[in-house]
Amino acid sequence: MTVLICYDVRVSDPQGPRRLRKIARACRDHGVRVQYSVFECVLEPKDWVVLRARLLGAFDSECDSLRFYFLSEDDARKTEHHGARAPLDVEGPLVL
Amino acid sequence: MTTALNTLFITAEGTRLNKEGECVVVTVQDQKKAEVPLRHLRSVVCLTRAWLTPELMESCLEAGIHVSFFGMTGRFLARVEGVPGGNVLLRRQQYRAADDIARSVAISRALVVGKLGNARQFVLHARRDAAPERQEALSETARRLSEHLRALTRVEDLEQVRGLEGIAARDYFESFPALLKKSAQGFEFDGRNRRPPRNPLNAMLSFGYALLAQDCAGALAGVGLDPAVGFLHEDRPGRLSLALDLMEEFRAPVVDRLVFSLVNRGQLKPGDFRTESAGAVLLKDDARKTFLVAYQEAKQVGVRHAFLGQETTWGMAPHLQSLLLARHLRGELDGYPPFAMR
Numbered sequence: 001m002t003v004l005i006c007y008d009v010r011v012s013d014p015q016g017p018r019r020l021r022k023i024a025r026a027c028r029d030h031g032v033r034v035q036y037s038v039f040e041c042v043l044e045p046k047d048w049v050v051l052r053a054r055l056l057g058a059f060d061s062e063c064d065s066l067r068f069y070f071l072s073e074d075d076a077r078k079t080e081h082h083g084a085r086a087p088l089d090v091e092g093p094l095v096l
Numbered sequence: 097m098t099t100a101l102n103t104l105f106i107t108a109e110g111t112r113l114n115k116e117g118e119c120v121v122v123t124v125q126d127q128k129k130a131e132v133p134l135r136h137l138r139s140v141v142c143l144t145r146a147w148l149t150p151e152l153m154e155s156c157l158e159a160g161i162h163v164s165f166f167g168m169t170g171r172f173l174a175r176v177e178g179v180p181g182g183n184v185l186l187r188r189q190q191y192r193a194a195d196d197i198a199r200s201v202a203i204s205r206a207l208v209v210g211k212l213g214n215a216r217q218f219v220l221h222a223r224r225d226a227a228p229e230r231q232e233a234l235s236e237t238a239r240r241l242s243e244h245l246r247a248l249t250r251v252e253d254l255e256q257v258r259g260l261e262g263i264a265a266r267d268y269f270e271s272f273p274a275l276l277k278k279s280a281q282g283f284e285f286d287g288r289n290r291r292p293p294r295n296p297l298n299a300m301l302s303f304g305y306a307l308l309a310q311d312c313a314g315a316l317a318g319v320g321l322d323p324a325v326g327f328l329h330e331d332r333p334g335r336l337s338l339a340l341d342l343m344e345e346f347r348a349p350v351v352d353r354l355v356f357s358l359v360n361r362g363q364l365k366p367g368d369f370r371t372e373s374a375g376a377v378l379l380k381d382d383a384r385k386t387f388l389v390a391y392q393e394a395k396q397v398g399v400r401h402a403f404l405g406q407e408t409t410w411g412m413a414p415h416l417q418s419l420l421l422a423r424h425l426r427g428e429l430d431g432y433p434p435f436a437m438r
Contacts (some may be wrong), residue, residue, distance in 0.1 A: 090136045
């Protein structure tokens with residue numbers, strides 16, 4: 001399954017930067033950063049359970065927001081990217 | 097399992113790999129090139145001298161990711177893998193079967209049936225698009241391979257299986273010039289040679305087989321079999337005999353097909369190769385990249401597994417065949433069912 005994860009974290013809050021780092025780290029462990037607060041994660045269902053729990057544990061429901069978009073294979077194929085920082089396709093050939 | 101099958105190939109000089117979080121970070125000449133979550137990887141293949149941190153190595157071994165190293169000429173050097181998977185009981189069954197002549201013959205014969213059958217299918221597929229003057233040669237090869245397949249049912253000992261396999265391989269390689277389109281000039285084929293390969297086609301075949309052997313070894317280790325103890329290939333120190341056995345079924349449909357499509361479509365040209373003073377022909381750096389991308393894409397191509405009755409990919413096929421071989425060795429399947437393409 002592919003999940004698109006977006007988040008907003010209130011960094012003006014004293015604990016904000018810490019939560020931001022935690023959330024970004026959890027996303028990065030499971031997927032690919034496509035924009036500053038947007039990740040695309042190709043996951044096995046069991047990994048999604050782990051990631052979701054990690055994110056919900058890290059964010060503050062009072063001032064942050066998390067959005068998960070579940071993409072079908074077709075949706076993922078319909079995605080376009082323009083401009084800088086084209087994300088890595090972790091399922092495609094990785095030749096560096 | 098399906099999300100964790102990708103291979104990370106390192107081809108750039110001066111690459112450093114380190115671990116950040118649960119990701120591999122690839123840095124080339126102090127420039128960050130990519131960040132790949134470990135959970136997407138099945139293996140890391142270093143085709144040039146690369147530098148891995150001990151932390152990353154530890155995580156790879158714990159996550160069951162194999163790290164293999166090739167020399168600058170594409171020669172396989174080493175593979176690092178963690179604690180063997182599966183269990184010792186399965187490996188004992190494997191060793192017993194390898195010592196048992198009758199069982200070795202049966203498994204070897206099945207492997208060769210798979211090899212010749214798939215080679216024949218590959219030749220027949222190629223014939224469909226071939227110019228009329230090439231079609232005849234390809235039909236002849238297919239006919240000879242059918243004959244060898246029939247002969248296989250009658251052979252009783254290992255030497256005969258190996259002998260027949262050798263004859264069939266020679267007949268098959270003889271058809272290679274007919275697999276080339278007229279437009280593919282500079283890719284003459286005058287027989288298979290290796291150590292070193294002496295022309296571009298042989299260079300690509302050797303490189304492709306080396307990659308496939310590593311994939312097969314990883315697949316076997318993944319189900320807990322010992323890649324070094326084979327049936328068709330005799331034990332020899334340092335040789336992954338069972339990986340070479342398993343690979344037989346996939347040589348033609350994966351590597352040979354890839355090589356001929358790269359050449360016939362003009363994706364690789366004679367200028368993409370260089371000759372060393374000793375006569376060895378090697379792929380230039382860019383050509384090697386093209387080849388690797390095409391190899392990874394070829395593994396994504398779907399194929400139907402006739403025995404299991406399910407759709408899969410060529411990349412998954414060695415894993416499925418390893419499972420079936422393990423089941424046979426455990427006594428759950430009467431014979432080893434070779435992978436038969438249509």
